[in-house]
Amino acid sequence: MYEVGAFRSSESASLGWESTVSMLHGAMRVRGRSGDAYAGSLVWQASPSYRVVRWRGAAEQLSREEAELSADPRATCEVLAPVHGVLRIESCGQRMEVVPGEMVLVPMDRPTICAHDDVCEAISFIAPAARVRSRQAVSDAVLRVDRRGGLGGVAWGTLGALVEQRETLDGPGFDAVCDRLLDLMVLGAAGADTGSVSAPHEELVAAVRREVRGRAGDVALDGAEVAAALGWSLRHVQSALARAGTTMTEVIRDERLDRARAVLADPGHHASISRVAAECGFSTHAMFSTAFRERFGMTPSEARPALR
Structure with a gap:
């Protein structure tokens, strides 16, 4: 909405x-x-x-x-x-x-x-x-x-x-x-902040999020693919994410959940919850529902009418 x-x-x-x-x-x-x-x-x-x-x-x-x-x-x-x-x-x-x-x-x-x-x-x-x-x-x-x-x-x-x-x-x-x-x-x-030494890591973390956001629907997406797409080693990317207090798994999950929330809020989107889960990169309906409830405090089925 x-x-x-x-x-x-x-x-x-x-x-x-x-x-x-x-x-x-x-x-x-x-x-x-x-x-x-x-x-x-x-x-x-x-x-x-x-x-x-x-x-x-x-x-x-x-x-x-x-x-x-x-x-x-x-x-x-x-x-x-x-x-x-x-x-x-x-x-x-x-x-x-x-x-x-x-x-x-x-x-x-x-x-x-x-x-x-x-x-x-x-x-x-x-x-x-x-x-x-x-x-x-x-x-x-x-x-x-x-x-x-x-x-x-x-x-x-x-x-x-x-x-x-x-x-x-x-x-x-x-x-x-x-x-x-x-x-x-x-x-x-x-x-x-010209004295900041963390800016390069922040830039890399932002680049990781953009890459994941663009491919969040790919159920097979993992850290190695994201790192390769950005031209960095997986270890370097993991280190930058750790400095930011997160992990590749968390970034992928959060971007998928953000996409799912936007889909559920769209009054023009009428697909089933299972279809939304698949479109947003979740391998099963149950996995999607559990992650969504942990993040937003309600199930996808409850969120759809509440967000529209």
């Missing part, structure tokens, strides 16, 4: 604005200027996996702290990219200002505060935390990316294109672009 939507606020921030922001980003406490009607607008596009929101609003402070995390424990990470104005962010023990020309990726399943003193406009990209962390060398790291050039510029261009083309996209296409946007964000952050 893929949807687009919009909302405009002209009342107190505690009314429709807070509830709509919470629906999109996770439970939030919003504080605008006392006594003022809150002027803000939201335009979004979303699939069951990803969400992109372009927003503009008057001065406010948005808090997602222990009470909000307990009430709405969704595990997501969020890219914040200001177009106009300055964002002040507190997350993971860091305080930072983010200005136009920069993007920052923040874990939203950790206490987070985002504030701006004047009118601000930004684009947010919201992704499952598991997909972000599987690409990060350090879990829960706050990533900062310069979007004025290099891979950061490519990531920013991709994010802008998603917003511009929101009415013409479908769910599988939107998810495919978002998967690649995550790769660009992580690689862009690694490239911006």
